[in-house]
Amino acid sequence: MNTFLRHCISYVACKYCILLFQATRDLICSITASDKVLIVARESGAVHRYSLPNVALEQKYGLSCRAFHMSLNCNSSRLAIIDLSGVLTFLDLETSYDTGQQIIGEQLKFERKDVWDMKWANDNPDLFAMMEKTRMYVFRNLDPEEPIQTSGYICNFEDLEIKSVLLDELLKDPEHPNKDYIINFEIRSLRDSRALIEKVGIEDASQFIEDNPHPRLWRLLAEAALQKLDLQTAEQAFVRCKDYQGIEFVKRLGNLQSEPMKQAEVSAYFGRFEEAERMYLDMDRRDLAISLRIKLGDWFRVLQLLRTGSGDSDDALLEQAYNAIGDYFADRQKWLNAVQYYIQGRNQERLAECYYMLEDYDGLEVLANSLPENHKLLPDIARMFVTVGMCEQAVAAFLKCNMPKAAVDACMHLNQWNKAVELAKNHNMKEIGSLLAKYASHLLEKNKTLDAIELYRKANHFLEAAKLLFKIADEEAKKRTKPLRVKKLYVLAALLVEQYHTHVKNTQKGKLKGKQIEATSALAGLLEEDSLLSDNRIIDNAWRGAEAYHFFLLAQRQLYEGYVDAAMRTAIHLRDYEDIIPAVEIYSLLALCACANRAFGTCSKAFIKLESLETLSPEQKQQYEDLALEIFTKHSPKDSRNPRLMSSQNGGEGKLPTCIASGRPITEYQFWMCSVCKHGVQDREISAYSFCPLCHSSTS
Incomplete structure (x- = not known):
């Protein structure tokens, strides 16, 4: 079973391998499958033929040896067998005899010794190559060609070419393989056909290929006929090798009147692009040279050709070339080089991407300012600003494309709640209050009270912030912590209440435009007054x-x-x-x-x-x-x-005011009063202070 498992590695990908393992138990050597036939050698020396995909047994064949390696040709008509002693034999599976309704294959009278590798041609059932010691033989209908001295393992045999690999050399240093270890050999018919074409002529070579037909030989003849502009022979050869693209190319050449034009097209067909371009330029057909380079994707050369010419008709093509070169550098993450070409190609979308990747936000802002209103690129640029926390620029871009809701969302995402509230009021958006409350409750659920206070403060909801700060101060007071800390908390809360009063006054005194704005502001004032009446302790006794x-x-x-x-x-x-x-x-x-x-x-x-x-x-x-x-x-x-x-x-x-600096009653008519907390200090005491003893605001 070890031999079988070792040779089944190449067959693992076959979808029928599971059925094979279930149906066979005494397999001892390799298996080979074609599209329709599966051949299995058993320990008893018999060969079983199965049909695919049902894996149904079709025929049994008897062998006189123990098979070590087997291989079917491309049409499953012959089976090559190498036994354990290195003898190569063949079994013709299509030969049949009438022996009582039983079909028996015929073993061909062919035998080669010391064979260690063989390979059928993928496109010809009569061609195969084999390795005998250090020589490679190619057989056509069991007739050998002259041997080739090599020790390579045969990888592939197709189009009259054999690809072999020098595994011994490769395994000496497998970490550093060399392309020289892969060798391609041409069989004799291909070599002879090429020699006939070069030395005798197309007609004699055509007769030889007619006698030894093969698609590769017909393609060789077609290429040679193209080189000499023998279009009739080339078309016939392309038909024989079933090359539809070649047929179309020959017909297109036939429609051309100029011989140099045909030569240039043929040069381009065979990959001699420099020669084809030179011919186009010599014919003063710069447009064809540019078209050739565009097909090749050589936009650098396209740009050179465009710059050497003149005319306004090339402006669109010039922009296309700039953008293509910009894409070339962008694909290689050379953003700075790409920017230069995108600017010349006026590709604003890719230019914005390059600025973003380069972290050139100033350039991105300039680009956004240069775009017209409601441009389709503005929302994308605004989102780029949001991802890097540039709120002002993002808001400007969103507003420029008439997306105030997105601007408010960006402000909330970046915790710029003051700006969000301002935008919501300017654009008559009513849902900002609920969003603000929702976010604040989210912070409070996570015990981030200070973050909620900062949120309310930035959003100009000073009274809500003061309530939370008073709550923190009361909790700290109950813990009997440092009295100075508790005093600072109460002072901060009282300062927020004072900011609330100032904000309300400024709102009421502001000049409003339009009746709708006046009604909205009046409603906001009433709501804030209701909030004012809801907690007299905080408002009336903030200090x-x-x-x-x-x-x-x-x-x-x-x-x-x-x-x-x-x-x-x-x-x-x-x-x-x-x-x-x-x-x-x-x-x-x-x-x-x-x-x-x-x-x-x-x-x-x-x-x-x-x-x-x-x-x-x-x-x-x-x-x-x-x-x-x-x-x-x-x-x-x-x-x-x-x-x-x-x-x-x-x-x-009739209680006298108390001096907050000394604790004595103030009996004088004139005394200093703080502009923030509205508490008094005797004149003889205030001279020793630069700040208010209670709220610590400046006395100047």
């Missing part, structure tokens, strides 16, 4: 959280710097912010500052408040009671100074 933590930090800073009286005054303000800062921290700080300031009355009231808090555990309340007992057994619960401090700073309509 309340920032104030609370500002005074909380300021009181502690004053206390540690030794300004105990100022620290106590500032801590007293914190009583108004119990909804933001836990009461236990407010009154603990107040008790500490009052004790340090020896205002034990205020300190006593702070302890009373602490002991009454329901949020404290009994253990914590007991600790405050013990601490109060320890303090007030030594000191009387009375204020040593400012006995009316508590009452003077109580809330009410």
Whole structure:
């Protein structure tokens, strides 16, 4: 079975191999199939003939040897057999005898020894080549020609030519093959026909080929007749070799009147293009020379020929040549060279592609600006800009081709929501609000709250951004993180509210054109007013959280710097912010500052408040009671100074504004007020600051 498997490798692609493996079990040597016949040698020495594609057994033949290699000729009439000892014999499958309804093939009286390779001709059932030691023999009807000295393996035998490969030389260095290892041999009839044509003439050669017909010989005769412009003989030869294209070529030559023109056409037919071009130019037929080069795809030569001529009729062809050369460089990714030719060929589509591949976006922008409105190339250029994040250029290209929806989509894709909202408003697009909300909810689902805030801010939805930032600040405050961080978050949220107010004012004061725009803006204003009324805490008290933590930090800073009286005054303000800062921290700080300031009355009231808090555990309340007992057994619960401090700073309509720099009430008529947060600072305090103590905006 190993021998069979080794020789079946070439037969694996056959669609009948599965059936063959199922039907045969004792195969020991190679198999060979033609279009209709399958020959199988069995271990018993018998040869079975099957018909394809049904693999039905047709005939059995007996052999007197064990076959090692078998091969059918092109019409399946003869079978060549090489046995294990290297003897070549033939079996004629079509010879039949009447022996009781059984057809038996005949073994021919032909035998060659020391044969190790053979090959039938693909186009002639009587021709085959064989290798005997280091000689190659070609047989026609079992008559040999003179041998050829070679050691190559026969690959193919067709058109009276044998192709062989020097496998021994090839396998010495298989990684570096050489074309010289493939050798083509011509058989004697082809050599003789060529010699007759060259030395005797076409007529005698025609008679020889008539006696030894073969398509290759007729084609050789036709080519020789063409060289001599013997069109009648050439046509007859092309007919005999069934070359339709050759027949048409001969007829076309017959319609030409000029002999030089015929010679030029024949030169082009045989691939002598330089000679044909020279003949065309000598005949002052530059158009034919250009047409020849166009057929060959030699556009560089076409361009040279066009430049040497003159006339306006070549402008279209000149552009075609430029574009073809540009395609040549573009196919080889030489984009810079391609650009030069596409510019001359005015091929804007391919020019845009080259600019994109070269990352020459300035050139791409210039090209987009040079195109007329609604040009078919503008959407493609706009998408190129989108892929590289160039929003402004993409929007300009989309708007130039009247595609505002695509421009808005590009802005949203590139997270330029401010530009998207502006475009949507300018083009009366109503779906931008839903898209904005959808994208923001998508970010919030992924816990990308800061991205959602930035999204709303860029889209001028400052109130929505402020709400999210207030939420973050409240969460940070509950975590009891750094008070300074919480203050910064509240300040940022309040600044967004201020930007919202400014945006609303600018919208209302803007000059509107057209009734529809006025109605749309009025509706937008009403919707924003509804949003304004939806959360009074954010709108009316935007700075309340920032104030609370500002005074909380300021009181502690004053206390540690030794300004105990100022620290106590500032801590007293914190009583108004119990909804933001836990009461236990407010009154603990107040008790500490009052004790340090020896205002034990205020300190006593702070302890009373602490002991009454329901949020404290009994253990914590007991600790405050013990601490109060320890303090007030030594000191009387009375204020040593400012006995009316508590009452003077109580809330009410007549409450004085508080200096955010010192925490003292502002009693002067004139004081500095921040233009952003609208909080005041005493004149003697503001000189020490370059920025607002609360919102950190510039004081200049």
